[in-house]
Amino acid sequence: MKIYVPRDAAALGVGAEQTAEAIAAEAKRRGIEVELIRNGSRGLLWLEPLVEVDVGGTRLAYGPVQASDVAALFDAGFAQGQPHALFHGDIEQVPYFKRQERLTFARVGITDPRSLGDYLAHGGYRGLANALPLTGADIVASVTASGLRGRGGAAFPAGIKWKTVLGAQNAQKYIVCNADEGDSGTFSDRMLMEGDPFVLIEGMTIAGIATGANRGYIYLRWEYPQAKAALEAAIAAARAENYLGQDVRGSGKAFELEVRMGAGAYICGEETSLLESLEGKRGQVRFKPPLPALQGLWAKPTVINNVITFASVPIILDRGAEFYQNFGMGRSRGTLPMQLAGNIKQGGLVEIAFGMTLRELLHDFGGGSLSGRPIRAVQVGGPLGAYLPESQFDTPLDYEAFAAIKGMLGHGGIVAFDDSVDMSAQARYAMEFCAIESCGKCTPCRIGSTRGVEVIDRLVAGENPAKQEAILRDLCETLTYGSLCALGGLTPYPVISALNHFPEDFVKPVQASSAVG
Amino acid sequence: MSKGSSRRVIPIKLEPPLNLSAAEHSAVLDACARLKELPGALLPILHAVQDALKFVPKDAVPLIARELNLSIAEVHGVVTFYHYFLQERPGRHVIHLCRAEACQALGSVALEAHAKARLGVDYHGTTSDGAVTLEPVYCLGNCALGPSVMVDQQLHGRVSAERFDALLAQSREGA
Numbered sequence: 289m290k291i292y293v294p295r296d297a298a299a300l301g302v303g304a305e306q307t308a309e310a311i312a313a314e315a316k317r318r319g320i321e322v323e324l325i326r327n328g329s330r331g332l333l334w335l336e337p338l339v340e341v342d343v344g345g346t347r348l349a350y351g352p353v354q355a356s357d358v359a360a361l362f363d364a365g366f367a368q369g370q371p372h373a374l375f376h377g378d379i380e381q382v383p384y385f386k387r388q389e390r391l392t393f394a395r396v397g398i399t400d401p402r403s404l405g406d407y408l409a410h411g412g413y414r415g416l417a418n419a420l421p422l423t424g425a426d427i428v429a430s431v432t433a434s435g436l437r438g439r440g441g442a443a444f445p446a447g448i449k450w451k452t453v454l455g456a457q458n459a460q461k462y463i464v465c466n467a468d469e470g471d472s473g474t475f476s477d478r479m480l481m482e483g484d485p486f487v488l489i490e491g492m493t494i495a496g497i498a499t500g501a502n503r504g505y506i507y508l509r510w511e512y513p514q515a516k517a518a519l520e521a522a523i524a525a526a527r528a529e530n531y532l533g534q535d536v537r538g539s540g541k542a543f544e545l546e547v548r549m550g551a552g553a554y555i556c557g558e559e560t561s562l563l564e565s566l567e568g569k570r571g572q573v574r575f576k577p578p579l580p581a582l583q584g585l586w587a588k589p590t591v592i593n594n595v596i597t598f599a600s601v602p603i604i605l606d607r608g609a610e611f612y613q614n615f616g617m618g619r620s621r622g623t624l625p626m627q628l629a630g631n632i633k634q635g636g637l638v639e640i641a642f643g644m645t646l647r648e649l650l651h652d653f654g655g656g657s658l659s660g661r662p663i664r665a666v667q668v669g670g671p672l673g674a675y676l677p678e679s680q681f682d683t684p685l686d687y688e689a690f691a692a693i694k695g696m697l698g699h700g701g702i703v704a705f706d707d708s709v710d711m712s713a714q715a716r717y718a719m720e721f722c723a724i725e726s727c728g729k730c731t732p733c734r735i736g737s738t739r740g741v742e743v744i745d746r747l748v749a750g751e752n753p754a755k756q757e758a759i760l761r762d763l764c765e766t767l768t769y770g771s772l773c774a775l776g777g778l779t780p781y782p783v784i785s786a787l788n789h790f791p792e793d794f795v796k797p798v799q800a801s802s803a804v805g
Numbered sequence: 806m807s808k809g810s811s812r813r814v815i816p817i818k819l820e821p822p823l824n825l826s827a828a829e830h831s832a833v834l835d836a837c838a839r840l841k842e843l844p845g846a847l848l849p850i851l852h853a854v855q856d857a858l859k860f861v862p863k864d865a866v867p868l869i870a871r872e873l874n875l876s877i878a879e880v881h882g883v884v885t886f887y888h889y890f891l892q893e894r895p896g897r898h899v900i901h902l903c904r905a906e907a908c909q910a911l912g913s914v915a916l917e918a919h920a921k922a923r924l925g926v927d928y929h930g931t932t933s934d935g936a937v938t939l940e941p942v943y944c945l946g947n948c949a950l951g952p953s954v955m956v957d958q959q960l961h962g963r964v965s966a967e968r969f970d971a972l973l974a975q976s977r978e979g980a
Binding site: 725 | 844845852879887914943946947959
């Protein structure tokens with residue numbers, strides 16, 4: 289019999305390794321033959337460690353299963369799929385999972401991420417097989433027609449980027465994957481790399497074949513050691529079967545891939561800073577132009593995309609651009625893996641077509657706050673995303689709809705805060721974070737962030753608040769328009785949104801009468 | 806892309822005398838020898854040095870600079886840019902505590918205060934018994950199950966003050 293216990297880092301963080309060991313030991317003690325498969329996570333993270341028992345092809349879920357629960361589970365007949373207090377039935381029928389539209393994450397949590405055979409058995413490498421006979425221009429046209437936009441945060445159309453690299457005349461081009469997922473509230477890249485590393489490798493290979501690049505790098509943050517292990521195992525397996533190498537599946541085309549580790553710098557998620565870091569330098573932002581598509585890594589034409597962007601390409605080549613394009617709303621096509629995080633009862637990964645409202649996501653999927661108190665504020669899009677009050681929860685998840693309320697969808701991270709949050713502290717933290725992570729190249733970001741912390745401190749202390757507020761708004765305007773990249777340029781989003789929507793938090797309690805904002 | 810082998814190597818005077826043990830010296834040279842031909846070799850080399858020694862000693866910098874034919878300032882600039890590279894020898898265990906928003910939403914500010922009080926150190930500090938170094942980290946990618954900490958390379962979620970103490974005790978027992 290088969291039992292699945294995730295090796296996803298989030299599952300390991302709440303004891304999945306001990307659970308797996310306990311299941312193996314308990315099965316042995318009882319003389320039950322068990323094949324233990326270490327899958328990725330289904331993304332129902334509040335149920336981790338989520339153990340699945342395969343009974344006649346149906347995977348029955350139990351969770352959260354701690355090592356101390358294992359003996360009782362066997363006693364209750366868990367090996368035969370019998371009910372228990374931790375029983376959730378057929379995992380595919382659990383509403384949180386069933387209601388999703390899993391395209392990019394189709395295999396995550398289902399397959400053994402270290403097994404190329406399992407990947408192939410679940411539709412893997414069909415996209416590459418379709419791409420190999422096509423011309424580069426045809427592949428790029430397909431990606432363009434799908435409407436896929438960069439999933440890292442900036443949402444730039446992937447097809448246009450690829451087309452620029454395809455058209456660049458150079459014997460050496462590169463494919464670079466931005467796996468420096470630094471936004472708080474996001475973990476979809478990590479889950480994908482740990483749960484289905486082959487799909488990222490396949491997507492990057494297709495990008496290489498399409499644009500004429502024979503070498504790729506995955507720039508991975510050091511905080512993800514499990515993802516590194518999964519990627520390196522998958523790269524070795526792919527290379528052994530000629531899915532990577534000098535002659536990809538007999539096509540005569542070469543594509544080699546390597547994982548490089550970051551070293552704890554948020555700014556390296558910015559594409560030009562990442563390229564500097566890959567070259568072995570300080571991760572300082574470059575001026576644009578030249579665009580990385582024309583002069584990227586070592587000044588060669590470079591496709592640089594986020595993990596989810598590359599991982600969305602195989603299904604586009606497999607099922608066709610139209611299939612993918614049919615999901616979504618407006619100019620936001622396809623699906624976005626949203627990540628429910630922070631003070632939320634049912635946190636996890638929800639891949640759905642664009643268009644669902646924030647409220648549906650927070651309540652129908654998330655089940656409200658973990659603390660049981662009202663959700664007061666939600667930060668969408670990472671540390672540079674706006675704090676949204678309850679009155680904006682009906683905004684649909686769509687790039688343009690978020691831009692219209694001076695927010696951003698970014699990489700799809702949603703962090704919920706209950707009513708115990710102090711929004712002036714969150715605004716101050718946004719400035720502090722910018723000061724810590726600034727690369728130092730441009731003045732508004734390098735110095736403005738430190739001044740921002742000081743101004744917020746004076747504002748909250750009630751030192752001539754009207755004046756401080758004016759200074760803070762002016763400073764934010766300087767950051768917005770005077771910074772070289774999104775770190776300085778977007779830090780005002782969380783600050784100003786906190787100030788506009790939650791002005792009461794910036795008033796010193798004893799001076800509550802001299803209100804600001 | 807340049808290859809180390811085709812470069813003209815300008816000898817760099819290594820002064821003042823390097824304060825590295827023989828083991829440290831050879832670990833640094835070994836990392837350089839293994840990795841210097843890689844394009845963009847500096848970060849992989851610094852990772853290899855820190856993997857071997859748990860930090861990047863100040864006196865490793867001129868050695869790495871010489872091996873890569875870079876200036877000491879360039880290597881120093883890179884080491885100091887990245888938060889992950891430690892310049893002082895850490896304790897036997899390094900605890901990275903997440904300070905980012907998703908963990909804040911679940912009380913990481915209180916956990917941070919608890920950790921500092923319990924260890925008697927601020928961030929970047931090492932306990933007086935040399936057991937633990939406390940470092941901040943900005944997101945461990947475990948945002949649905951915070952507050953999160955990483956002890957050495959092992960992630961832990963839903964870390965309450967009690968759980969933090971238990972992890973600490975475990976680390977100290979394991980020496």
